[in-house]
Amino acid sequence: MTDFLPFALPDLGEEEIAEVLHSLRSGWLTTGPKAxxxxxxxxxxxGTGVEAIAVNSATAGLHLALEAAGIGPGDEVISTPYTFTSTSEVVRYLNADPVFVDIDPVTFNLDPERIEAAITPRTKAIVPVHFAGLACDMARILEIAQRHGLKVIEDAAHALPTTCGGQxxxxxxxxxxxxxxxxxKTITTGEGGMVVTRDAEMARRCRVMRLHGISRDAFDRYTSTKPAWHYExxxxxCKYNMxxxxxxxxxxxxxxxxxFQKRRCEMAARYDEAFADLPVTLPPKPHGADIHAWHLYVLRLADAAPVDRDRFIELMSGKGIGCSVHFIPLHLHPYWSDRYALKPDSFPIALDSYRRAVSLPLFTKMTDADQQRVIDATRSILAC
Incomplete structure (x- = not known):
């Protein structure tokens, strides 16, 4: 029987294993010199003079960043329904409200042209999501935010390394x-995340709030050469430290x-070539010379495809290949639809994209033979 090829696997080497063993043997297991x-x-x-704050998940990082940006009860935060629930659940942690805006029909990303119509006196921030590793139109989003005095917190869970306008x-x-x-993700710590900011006050606030609101990191207290038991x-x-x-x-x-990015890019190009004649929409490409992280490779099945998306996934599983769906839009989930009285057609582009979308295996531990299995299986199902 052919081995099952999963949708994703981490790519870890002896270097990571040795470093973990060094930490275990050092006796410093929690937040310390390695973090x-x-x-x-x-x-x-x-590389731009930013500060980086390590946390135990991107969800934690989004929560800390929004809190540090001053988001609170009654505020509104504009974002996309085409994301994982963590992007918007953190807004609710702060008793604020997410306001969803439909996606661009090509990129899957938040459509800047729809943002201004969603802005109200309660709007305080925009959270763009760089879907699959392709950058949003950040120049346009930042221009809108600046004109309306809004904060911008980027959800870059998929976007390392990704460029926009060469940066x-x-x-x-x-x-x-x-x-x-x-x-x-494109790089992993098992569970973990990072907040990056140029704002020294935001960085300070994130550091304080990631560890119970204590004014000094445990690492600083326990490595001081002078007695340093006191803290405030x-x-x-929260308890969000890495x-x-x-x-x-x-x-x-x-x-x-x-x-890793170079390998993912090569694999995405190979998929593109193999599927160019199939009844599918291939994933969008980055603008100009910009870099796509290729966290995901998402096909959209056309009306002419011989099977629908759900049947395609079943048939691929039967051939020993794992696929996934990114994402079930938030407005289709009971919590979000019930709380904000949303209907499936409230965001028609997100709905249509979801119904057609399937994420194929794309990870750096895949061999060329593994990828050929995916190609052959996909073609056997979709070739008309």
């Missing part, structure tokens, strides 16, 4: 950018980020 080093190297990777996402002038290092709780914070064990993985994953 600090990962932050410093990540900030250097972005890395994270260096584009938004108030903060948040990355994910979940097991399926200055706010009702462990040194997780950071040990991230340190070496970050060194591989450009190599």
């Amino acid at each position: 600090k080093r990962f932050e410093e190297e990540f900030a250097e990777f972005i 890395l996402v994270g260096s584009l002038g938004s108030d903060a950018t948040v990355y994910s290092f979940y097991a399926t 709780v200055v706010a009702p914070g 462990t040194d064990i997780a950071a040990s993985i991230g340190i070496h994953q970050l060194k591989k980020a450009w190599r």
